[in-house]
Amino acid sequence: MATRSALGVDVGGTTTKLAVVTADGKVVADDVFPTNGRGDRSEFTAGLKRQVGRIRDEAERKEFPIAGIGVVVAGLLDSKRSRLVYNPNLPSLVGFPLAETLEDWFRCPVVLDADSNAACVGELRFGAGRGSRRLLSLTVGTGLGVGVAVDGQILRVAQECLGDAGHVIVQPGGRPCSAGCHGCAEAMVSAGALESWFESASGIAAPAREILALAHSGNECARMAIEETGRWLGIGIASLATIFLPDCIVISGGISEAGELLLAPAIESFRACAAPMCSDGVAVLQARFGWRATVIGAAAMLL
Numbered sequence: 001m002a003t004r005s006a007l008g009v010d011v012g013g014t015t016t017k018l019a020v021v022t023a024d025g026k027v028v029a030d031d032v033f034p035t036n037g038r039g040d041r042s043e044f045t046a047g048l049k050r051q052v053g054r055i056r057d058e059a060e061r062k063e064f065p066i067a068g069i070g071v072v073v074a075g076l077l078d079s080k081r082s083r084l085v086y087n088p089n090l091p092s093l094v095g096f097p098l099a100e101t102l103e104d105w106f107r108c109p110v111v112l113d114a115d116s117n118a119a120c121v122g123e124l125r126f127g128a129g130r131g132s133r134r135l136l137s138l139t140v141g142t143g144l145g146v147g148v149a150v151d152g153q154i155l156r157v158a159q160e161c162l163g164d165a166g167h168v169i170v171q172p173g174g175r176p177c178s179a180g181c182h183g184c185a186e187a188m189v190s191a192g193a194l195e196s197w198f199e200s201a202s203g204i205a206a207p208a209r210e211i212l213a214l215a216h217s218g219n220e221c222a223r224m225a226i227e228e229t230g231r232w233l234g235i236g237i238a239s240l241a242t243i244f245l246p247d248c249i250v251i252s253g254g255i256s257e258a259g260e261l262l263l264a265p266a267i268e269s270f271r272a273c274a275a276p277m278c279s280d281g282v283a284v285l286q287a288r289f290g291w292r293a294t295v296i297g298a299a300a301m302l303l
Contacts, residue, residue, distance in 0.1 A: 003022050003023075003063065003064050004022070004023050004065070004067055004303070005020050005021060005022045005023070005028065005059060005064040005065065005066055005067065005299070005303075006020070006021055006066060006067050006068055006069070006070060006299040006300070006301075006302035006303050007019070007020050007021075007052065007055065007056060007059070007066045007068070007069045007070070007299060007302075008020075008021055008069075008070050008071075008072075008118075008294075008295040008296060008297070008298030008299030008300075009048070009052065009069060009070070009071040009072070009102075009295070009298060010071075010072050010115055010118065010294045010295040010298055011035060011048075011071065011072065011073045011074070011090070011093070011098075011115075012035060012074055012115065012141060012142055012294075013035065013074055013087070013089030013090055013141075013142035013143060014034070014035060014141075014142045014191070015032050015033065015034055015035055016032070016033055016034075016035045016044075016047075016048065016051075017030070017031070017032050017291070017292070017294070017295040018030060018031045018032070018051060018052065018055050018295065019031075019292065019295045019296060019298075019299060020055060020056075020058075020059040020064055020066065020299070021295075021296050021299035021300065021303070022064065023303045024126075025125065025126030025127075025296065025300070027292065027296065028059060028062060028064050029055050029058050029059050029062070029064075030055075030292070030295070031051055031054075031055055033047055033051055035090070040092065041092040041093065041096060044092065044093075045096075045101070049105055052069070052102070052105075052106065053105075053106075056106065066108065067108070067109070067302055067303070068108050068109035068110060068111070068302040069102055069106065069108060069109070069110045069111075069302070070110075070111050070113070070118070070297075070298035070299050070300070070301040070302045071098060071099065071102060071110060071111070071112050071113075071298060072112070072113050072114060072115040072117070072118040072294060072295075072297070072298040073087065073090065073093065073098070073112070073114065073115060074087055074089060074090060074114075074115045074116075074142070074143055074145060075087025075089075075090060075094075075114065076114070076158075076159035076160070076161065076163075076164065077112065077113070077114060077159055077160040077161070078159075078160075079160070081099070081111070081112045081113060081160050082097055082098075082099050082100060082112060083095060083096055083097050083098055083099070083112070084096065084098065085159065086159070088178040088179050088180075089142060089143060089178055098112055099111070099112040109302065111301050111302060113160070113298070113301060114145070114147070114159075114160060114161040115139065115145050115294045115298075116137070116139060116145030116146050116147040116161055116162065116165075116166075117147045117154045117156075117160075117161055117297070118147075118293075118294045118295075118297030118298045118300075118301065119137050119139040119145060119147060119252045119253070119287070119293045119294040119297050120135060120137035120147030120148065120149050120154060120250075120297065121147075121149070121154065121297035121300050121301060122252075122287075122289060122292075122293040122294065122295075122296040122297025122298075122300055123135070123137060123250045123252060123287050123288060123289065123293050123297070124137075124149050124152070125297075125300050126288070126289070126296060126300070127250070127287055127288030127289050127293060127296075128248075128250045128285040128286065128287055128288045129149075129248055129250045129285075132149070132246070132247055132248035133150070133151055133247055134148070134149075134150055134151075134244065134245060134246045134247045134248070135148065135149045135246060135247075135248050135249075135250065136148055136237070136240060136241065136244055136246035136248070136249045136250070137149075137249075137250050137252065137287075137293075138166075138233070138236070138237065138240075138249070138250070138251050138252070138253075139251075139252045139253040139256075139293070139294060140189055140190065140191075140229075140233065140251065140252075140253040140254070140255035140256055140262075141190070141191060141253040141254045141255060141291070142190060142191055142192070143166060143178075143186050143190055144166035144185050144186040144189050144190055144236070145166055145253070145294075146162055146165035146166050146240060147161065147162065148162060148244050148246070155244075164179065165240060166184070166185055166186045166236075167179055167181045167184040167185065167186055168184060168185050168236060168239050168240060169181065169182075169183050169184050169185075170183060170184065170185050170188055170232060170235045170236050170239065171183035171188060171232075174187060174188065175187040175188060175193070175196075177190075185232065185233075185235075185236035185239075188229070188232035188235075188236075189229055189232050189233045189236060189255075190255070191207075191208035191254065191255060193229060193232070194208050194211055194225055194226065194229045194255060195207065195208055195211065197224070197225035197228045197229060198211045198221060198222060198225035200225075201221040201224050201225055202221035202222075204221075208254065208255065209254070211225060211226070212226070212254075212255070212257055212258055215258060215261055216258075216261075223261060226258045226261045226262050227261065227262075227264075227265045228265075229255065229262060230258075230261070230262040230263065230264065230265035230266040230269070231265045231266070231268075231269045232269075233251070233262065233265075233266040233269075234265065234266040234267060234268060234269030234270035234271075234272075234273065235269050235270075235273055237249060237266065237270045237274075237284070238269070238270050238273035238274035238278070238279070239273075241270070241274050241278040241279065241282065242274065242275065242278050245277075245278060246282060247281075247282060247283075248282065248283050248285065249270075249282060249283065249284045249285065250285050250286075250287050250293075251263065251266070251284070251285070251286055251287060252286075252287030252289065252290060252291070252293035252294065253287075253290075253291055253293070253294070254290070254291040256286055256287055256290055256291070257290050257291065259286055263284065263285075263286055266284065267284045270284060
């Protein structure tokens with residue numbers, strides 16, 4: 001018997017992830033390919049069409065027919081949730097009618113949303129945030145995405161999300177980010193920040209995924225870089241918790257794969273900076289789905 005499922009597509013600044021997800025949160029097929037958001041749009045859209053078609057066909061062969069496609073992007077959306085209107089890491093997709101294009105290609109329902117919202121939905125419905133009434137979700141990857149769900153509903157403050165909450169200032173006059181801020185949380189807590197911390201400590205340039213592997217194998221410079229990232233993450237959490245008063249905080253995204261190496265300093269600085277009314281009894285957890293939280297949440301929006 002065929003099992004109802006949906007296809008999630010997470011268009012990030014570095015890679016695009018795809019996953020076919022069932023109504024109970026099981027991933028039955030997935031894939032990843034480079035986004036190159038600053039490159040040629042036609043090259044990306046051709047790759048997207050090819051990969052979505054391939055994974056849809058694979059799901060149907062396995063008797064997981066797709067009810068629709070949930071596609072999420074890093075950045076701010078228009079009021080109809082039809083296209084991206086701002087993201088310096090994905091300039092080639094700004095203004096492009098992504099939802100309408102996917103509908104035309106695959107003749108199925110398509111919803112478009114912000115990746116920060118999707119990560120929150122994925123962990124709230126299936127993951128570490130289940131049962132939370134006020135969930136604060138932070139996704140640490142190419143950038144820093146932030147989503148909040150209150151009583152099961154995504155909080156949409158500006159541009160169909162919280163606005164650009166990952167750019168809350170944590171160190172005035174600090175490191176610049178791609179959006180033009182100085183000392184914002186994203187500048188201090190992201191793959192690029194981790195790479196900078198590691199290079200400063202070791203004198204070696206390495207991509208974030210290698211730094212995570214080095215840290216897990218005991219490399220001291222890599223561990224120090226992750227701890228520094230975690231410390232700034234905790235300061236960002238403290239600032240956001242003062243506004244949203246969460247009962248649970250979940251950390252997802254590729255950098256969350258560092259686990260306790262990231263979480264322990266984040267929790268320590270969060271507790272040290274936040275008032276007791278914002279931190280006492282608040283759980284800070286690694287996402288159940290790690291980097292998959294966003295793409296699973298994208299699919300969950302169709303289920």
